Amino acid sequence: MLALTMTLALTACEGAAAPAPKDTAAPTAPAGVTATAGSASTVHVMWSASTDDRGVTGYAVYREGRKVKDLPPTTLMTDVVGLTPATRHRFTVRAHDAAGNVSPPSATVTATTLRAAAEDRTPPTAPSALRATPDGARAATLHWAPARDDTRVTAYDVYQADVRVHTVPGTATTARLTGLRPGTAYAFTVRARDAAENSSPDSAPADLTTASAPGAPPNTAPRDVTATAGKGEITLTWIPPKTGAPVTDHELHLNGRFTTTIIWGTTPPPGRATYTFPVQDPPGTRYTVTLRARLPDGTWGDFSAPRTVVVR
Structure with a gap:
């Protein structure tokens, strides 16, 4: 009986699955990092997604080498707030995976917050003449006429389905959007923002439908x-x-x-x-x-x- 029991135990051990290899590969460093001052105390930081052999699980944003934000893997932009006015700030972004591997830091980008101004409660006018042009199946370019403000416009925020997806400086009147889905109908609006964080009303929406993937049926949206x-x-x-x-x-x-x-x-x-x-x-x-x-x-x-x- 004892010999039989030992034989069964050895057979079970021999059939056990080998442990999965340890994950030691770090994600790639985030690319395309930009930083745009939106007011005297905020900077908007954006980046492109990193890659990993098993999947990125989050991002960390650093200011002057100190971590200021932890974000989920689906978030590729954030506002860093509470900054000192009229000051140059340096930002980097790092990705991490489920095993705790951390990417190298991204390239360092800088932005100088605006000077503090007297109290301003007047929002800019809405941007006008917004138009959207698809650029293949996964990108689009927006153009608009500038808004007006009693001080000055410091940023333009792009919204899709009432969610901000992009920000450009107040001197820009165009934005290129990437990461779109093929054969999909989108509507974008743009808001202007001033140094006091007053936001304009939405522009009129601009619709576009990205090109379908090869072999896919045509879009059937209303x-x-x-x-x-x-x-x-x-x-x-x-x-x-x-x-x-x-x-x-x-x-x-x-x-x-x-x-x-x-x-x-x-x-x-x-x-x-x-x-x-x-x-x-x-x-x-x-x-x-x-x-x-x-x-x-x-x-x-x-x-x-x-x-x-x-x-x-």
């Missing part, structure tokens, strides 16, 4: 979506996609979450469609609205470019 807030309600209008058959169903999503399915009880209206729905949130509540259509094969198509609307 087009020319508008969203208008009334008292206790929001009205949407749009042009359904061309699918070769009438589009009878649309899905409505608010802030990225499914809300309802819009179903026409009879033949869908020709041309532009309209739908009004009630909202109970207090005035000032912001919604990001997207739509997608049910295709003739029963699947759901691509999402429309988002629209942001504020409850009145």
Whole structure:
């Protein structure tokens, strides 16, 4: 009996899986780091994603060699706040992985915070004439006419679906966006900002659809979506996609979450469609609205470019 027990134990040990090799490879250093002063006390830092053999799990931002921010792997920009006015600051970024391996520091970038000014509560005007041009399947370039301010514009912030995705200095009127998805509808807006951190209203949105990946079907998103807030309600209008058959169903999503399915009880209206729905949130509540259509094969198509609307 004892011999049999020992034989079974040895067999089990021989069949055990070998431990996974230890991860000793560090991520690559973040590239494309930029730093832009947005006010007398803030600097906006951005960078491109690092790579790792098993995956980057986060980034750390350093000022003058001391860590000031820890960020998740999906975040590629941040505002460093509480800085001294009219002072030159140096920034680097490092990536790390789950095993604790840390990349070399990025190239050092500098930015000089603005001089402190007298109290300023007047925001800039909204940038105008915004247009967006796709650059292949994963990038786009935005152009706009400059905003005006009683002191001066110090930065322009680019928003997609009401989330800031890019910042450029106040002297710029163009921005190049990367990391977009192929065959996807986007809507971008731009806000101007002054040294006192006053932000302008949004510019009018600019829509674009990136090129589809090779061999992928054409984009099927609803087009020319508008969203208008009334008292206790929001009205949407749009042009359904061309699918070769009438589009009878649309899905409505608010802030990225499914809300309802819009179903026409009879033949869908020709041309532009309209739908009004009630909202109970207090005035000032912001919604990001997207739509997608049910295709003739029963699947759901691509999402429309988002629209942001504020409850009145």
